[in-house]
Amino acid sequence: MSTKLSSTLNLQHGLTDGTPLPISAIREGFGKGMLEAGKHDPRVVGLSADLTESTQMHLFAKEFPDRFVQVGVAEQNLATVASGLAAAGKIPFASSFAAFSPGRNWEQIRTTICYNNQPVKMVGSHSGLSAGPDGATHQILEDVALMRVLPNMVVVVPADAEQTRTATLALAQDPRPAYLRLVREKTPVFTTPETPFEIGKAQVISEGSDVTIVVAGPFIVEALKAAAQLGNLASLEIINMHTISPFDHTTLIASAQKTGRVITIEDHQIIGGLAGAVCESLAEHCPTPVMRLGLKNTFGESGQVPELWKKHNLSAEGIVAAVQAFLKRTA
Amino acid sequence: MTNQELALYANTIRHDIIKALGKAGSGHPGGSLGMADIFTALYFSEAHVDPKNPNDPNRDRIVLSNGHICPVLYATLARAGYFPLEEMQTLRVLGSKMQGHPHRGALPGLETTSGPLGSGLSQAAGMALGLRMDKSAARVFCLTSDGEHQEGNHWEAVMLASKYKLDRLIQIMDRNYIQIDGTTEDVMPLDPVADKYRAFGWNVIEIDGHNFTQILEAIRSASAHTGTPTLINARTIPGKGVSYMEGKFTWHGKTPNAEDTQKALADLDAVRDAIENGTYVY
Known part of the structure; x- marks a missing residue:
C-alpha cells in the first residue's frame, strides 16, 4: 500500500x-449509541414512526419505555412532536427511513426544529442505495442536500458502525439540531472506540x-x-x-x-x-x-x-x- | 377580574391590533380581532403564566399554532407586561422583534416559532408528553384555526394526543368559518367538527368565543377533565368589533388604510362605551 x-x-x-x-451496519451503531446516550442522560428521549427495529431504536425503547414515543406512520408528527419534546427540555432522537424523514417532513424540520432552534436529532436510516431491494421509492439520494441547506442544522454522515455510536453520543451532548444519516447494509468497521x-x-x-x-x-x-x-x-x-x-x-x-x-x-x-x-x-x-x-x-x-x-x-x-x-x- | 374588566382588556387589545396593523401595512386582522377575548381570558385570568418569569418550568404553555394571528398574541403579551407596548409599533419592520409570524426567542413569552399551518398541535402534544415525563402538572393550551384543520399534520397530532391520553393538552379552535380563499365550508368542509373530535376520542366543549362566562367555564372544565385531551370549539366572529370587517373573509389577510384604521378605532371606541355603560353583551 x-x-x-x-x-x-x-x-x-x-x-x-x-x-x-x-462487519456491522451503521444503523446498528446508532442503536448502541442511542441506548448509551439514554443511560448517560435522562433528558434523551426516542421517537419512532413505525420503524423502531429497522432503525435500531428498539434497544432504547425496550430499556426506556417511558421515554419512547411511537407516533405511527406519521413523519410530519415525528418531527413536530420531537420539537415539542425539546421545548419541554428533552433531547429527542426521532428515527425513520430517510426517504420519509427528512424526505416527507422537510418544512416541519425547517420551521419547528431549525428556525425554532430546538436540539432535535433527526435520524434517517436506509439512506441512499442501501435500501437495496426496496427500490427507488425508498432509496433517498437527496436527503443530505435537503438537510445541509438548513441554517443551524448539523449534518453527520458517519463512516462505519463504531463511528455512528460515537457520533450519536456526541450529538446527544450537542445543543444544535442535527441530522444523522444511517445505512442499512453491513459494512467494514475500521474505527475503534479509541x-x-x-x-x-x-x-x-x-x-x-x-x-x-x-x-x-x-x-x-x-x-x-x-x-x-x-x-x-x-x-x-x-x-x-x-x-x-x-x-x-x-x-x-x-x-x-x-x-x-x-x-x-x-x-x-x-x-x-x-x-x-x-x-x-x-x-x-x-x-x-x-x-x-x-x-x-x-x-x-x-x-x-x-x-x-x-x-x-x-x-x-x-x-x-x-x-x-x-x-x-x-x- | 370581572367579565366587564376582561371585556375592557380585550377591547384595549383590539385597539392595539388595529393600530399596529394599520401602521405595518400588512398582516392579518380578521383572526387577530376574533381571538382577542380568548387571549385575554387565558393571559389575564386562567393560565398560570408570569411575565416576570417567562421561562418558569412550571408555567402553563400557550402555543399559537396559526401564527398569522400573532398581532393578538403580541398585544396581549405586551399588555400582560412581557415587553413594552411601544414594541408593537415595529410590527413587521426590519430589525424588529415583532416578526410577521412569531419566532421563539425573538420575544419573551413565545413558546414556538409558527406560521406554516398544522404543526402547532403536534408541538403542543410533544410538550405535554415531555411535561408528563417530568411529572409536571402544567397545562398546554394550543390555539388553532379551523382552516388549518385541512393540514394532515394536524390530524396526526389529534390521533397521538388521544392515544397518549394527553389530558393536560387543551386545544382552543378559532372556529370563524373563514380562510383566505373564502368560507371554510366552501374551501374544504370541516363540520361536523365536534363529532369528528369525539370519534377521535377527544372531550369536546362548544362555546361562543366572545362570551367570557362560557370561555372561563370551558377552560376550567377542560382543566378538570381527565383521561382525554379536550377541544374547546370556540365559535368566533372574524374581525370582531370592527363593523366593516366582521364575518368577512376578505379581511383575513388585508390591513386597513389610514381612513379605515380611524373608522375601525371609532367602532372599537363605541364598543368600549357600551362595555362601560353595561349595554354590551360579553
Whole structure:
C-alpha cells in the first residue's frame, strides 16, 4: 500500500496487516449509541414512526419505555412532536427511513426544529442505495442536500458502525439540531472506540500526494483498497468527511492545495450533498479540479446493495477507474 | 377580574391590533380581532403564566399554532407586561422583534416559532408528553384555526394526543368559518367538527368565543377533565368589533388604510362605551 495511514486515529489493525475487519451496519451503531446516550442522560428521549427495529431504536425503547414515543406512520408528527419534546427540555432522537424523514417532513424540520432552534436529532436510516431491494421509492439520494441547506442544522454522515455510536453520543451532548444519516447494509468497521470523533472535524485517514479522496459514508475501506490496487501509480489522500455541516474547509483546502485533484464519494446525488459542499468550498477558497462519484441525476432501482454501489462506481474498482481517468485528464 | 374588566382588556387589545396593523401595512386582522377575548381570558385570568418569569418550568404553555394571528398574541403579551407596548409599533419592520409570524426567542413569552399551518398541535402534544415525563402538572393550551384543520399534520397530532391520553393538552379552535380563499365550508368542509373530535376520542366543549362566562367555564372544565385531551370549539366572529370587517373573509389577510384604521378605532371606541355603560353583551 503506497498510502500512509494516520497514526493518531487509532484505526483497526486490519487496515494495515490484512486481517479481516469486523462487519456491522451503521444503523446498528446508532442503536448502541442511542441506548448509551439514554443511560448517560435522562433528558434523551426516542421517537419512532413505525420503524423502531429497522432503525435500531428498539434497544432504547425496550430499556426506556417511558421515554419512547411511537407516533405511527406519521413523519410530519415525528418531527413536530420531537420539537415539542425539546421545548419541554428533552433531547429527542426521532428515527425513520430517510426517504420519509427528512424526505416527507422537510418544512416541519425547517420551521419547528431549525428556525425554532430546538436540539432535535433527526435520524434517517436506509439512506441512499442501501435500501437495496426496496427500490427507488425508498432509496433517498437527496436527503443530505435537503438537510445541509438548513441554517443551524448539523449534518453527520458517519463512516462505519463504531463511528455512528460515537457520533450519536456526541450529538446527544450537542445543543444544535442535527441530522444523522444511517445505512442499512453491513459494512467494514475500521474505527475503534479509541478513534476520536469531533463534530465538524474531518479525519485524514491516510496521507497522499496525487489525489484527495473525500468520502461521506461507508466507503473509506473501498478507497483504501483502491489505493492498494493503484500502488505506485497514484498516492491517495483519503479524508473521512463525516460532518457535512458545519463543513471542515480547513482540512479539505489543505489537502487540495497539496494534491491539486479532488474526488468525492457518496451514496447520494452528486449535486447538493458532499460533492456540492466540496465544490462550493473549493470554488471559493481554492479552485481545484473535482470528480464526483455518486448518482448522476438519476433515481435508483431494486437490487442487492453491493451491486448497486458497484454500478454507480461506489467501489474500489470505481475509485481506481476515476483516479486513472483523472490523472490522464489533468496530466 | 370581572367579565366587564376582561371585556375592557380585550377591547384595549383590539385597539392595539388595529393600530399596529394599520401602521405595518400588512398582516392579518380578521383572526387577530376574533381571538382577542380568548387571549385575554387565558393571559389575564386562567393560565398560570408570569411575565416576570417567562421561562418558569412550571408555567402553563400557550402555543399559537396559526401564527398569522400573532398581532393578538403580541398585544396581549405586551399588555400582560412581557415587553413594552411601544414594541408593537415595529410590527413587521426590519430589525424588529415583532416578526410577521412569531419566532421563539425573538420575544419573551413565545413558546414556538409558527406560521406554516398544522404543526402547532403536534408541538403542543410533544410538550405535554415531555411535561408528563417530568411529572409536571402544567397545562398546554394550543390555539388553532379551523382552516388549518385541512393540514394532515394536524390530524396526526389529534390521533397521538388521544392515544397518549394527553389530558393536560387543551386545544382552543378559532372556529370563524373563514380562510383566505373564502368560507371554510366552501374551501374544504370541516363540520361536523365536534363529532369528528369525539370519534377521535377527544372531550369536546362548544362555546361562543366572545362570551367570557362560557370561555372561563370551558377552560376550567377542560382543566378538570381527565383521561382525554379536550377541544374547546370556540365559535368566533372574524374581525370582531370592527363593523366593516366582521364575518368577512376578505379581511383575513388585508390591513386597513389610514381612513379605515380611524373608522375601525371609532367602532372599537363605541364598543368600549357600551362595555362601560353595561349595554354590551360579553
